[in-house]
Amino acid sequence: MYRYLLVGLFVAILGACQSVPEHDDSLYYALGDKAGITKIIDIFIYEIGQTEETLHHFENTDIDRFREMQIEHVCMLSGGPCAYTGDEMTPVHQGMNISESEFNAITNAMIRALNTAGVSIGTRNRLLAIIASMRAEVIYQ
Amino acid sequence: MKRYLSLLFLLVSCQLIFISNEVIAGGKLIGSSGATQIEGSGGGGLVPWATLTGYGTRDEVSASSFFSAVSVDDFRMSSYGASYAYQDRIEVSFAHHDFNSDDKTTALAQNIVGVKVRLFGDLIYTPWPQAALGVQYKHANNTNVIRALGAKDNHGMDYYLAVTKAWVDGPFHRNFVFNTTLRYSKANQLGLQGFGGDMKNGYRGLIEVSAGIFITRYWMFGAEYRQKSDQLSAVKEDDWKDVFVSFFPNKKAALSFAFVDLGRIGGKAKQKGGYLSLELTY
Secondary structure: HHHHHHHHHHHHHHHHOOOOOOOOOOOHOOOHHHHHHHHHHHHHHHHHOOOOHHHHHOOOOOOOHHHHHHHHHHHHHHOOOOEEEEEEEOOOOOOOOOOHHHHHHHHHHHHHHOOOOOOOOHHHHHHHHHHHHHHHHOOOO | OHHHHHHHHHHHHHHOOOOOOOOOOOOOOOOOEEEEOOOEEEEEEOOOOOOOOOOOOOOOEEEEEEEEEEEOOOOEEEEEEEEEEEEOEEEEEEEEEEEEEEOOOOEEEEEEEEEEEEEEEOOOOOOEEEEEEEEEEEEEEOHHHHHHHHOOOOOOEEEEEEEEEEEEOEEEEEEEEEEEEEEEOOOOHOOOOOEOOOOOOOEEEEEEEEEEEEEOEEEEEEEEEEEOOOOOOOOOOOOEEEEEEEEEEEEEEEEEEEEEOOOOOOEEOOOEEEEEEEEOOO
């Protein structure tokens, strides 16, 4: 019994570690390509507006540019046919001193946006893993 | 008195379970604090993890309390306790165990004070795992019973190193958590039957593992294994296993159910049953 469980676990882990092809745009299409991503970002911006504890970071933000950059960035990160024309993560967040807690609050805003947009859990987790990998370049800068 | 306290606790917890998800109680992501294990430390059900109780980040503090009950074929145990986590670095915990046989011939109890220090790493965000070092000081009440069983002491200290890692995009694109704990202990049945024994007497390294997967954002399924010492010839003991499901409705409450297989206890074989645990964070 345990042997089968172990083999199952091993296979599951192997499956998760499969090498990624040269260009994988499956996440981009799972998010609903450009139209889907635009919808997600629009809800995301609404959700940020509902997140009081981080609002002060957006006081001087040009929301139109922020929206464009978010769409481009998510499009590019998910393997879509977009070039991200914004700045690197570290300089963008320079001087903002974003805390772990604030980073998580914004992540929660994104989670709610993905849920509201009807994105499946698996697709959501794929995008969140990418966002999580950028945390070190965002917090306490 | 105790019954009223339990009832009050349950009432408060029912309220907390059904409040909105958006209530902020610490800045960590939901579910990422784990639960409280049976000895009062942050962890799974049976195994302490490298996670600290509550949702506090490095700028925050957090307090939690828990109540759990285990019922197997011939025995039952209730436990309750509280913990405090300071800036995601140090956790201090207290727990009390009441252990009874269904035939009312055995009643054992103990108190546990725990301290855990997160050494390095972040459960989710660092490529390496989160690691923590902890101690649990245990003091059992029924010294005469414990001596009669062959144990050497009614109190003792457990030391453990826990290493825990979560993957946001794990197998099946689900959040996945894996924990390994190495415990250094001479406790018999968590310490309820004292420390050291007639067959063996001394510290021993014990392995404990847990694995869990978040099927949705709020529901986690998993399994645990905890190696045990077997030092008393009068009352043999076995390694413990469980499969569990945890529900994290919001950042105020966590509810866990488990099927546990505790092996031999107090001379009775094949002790299996259910485990229920409720954790509240303030």
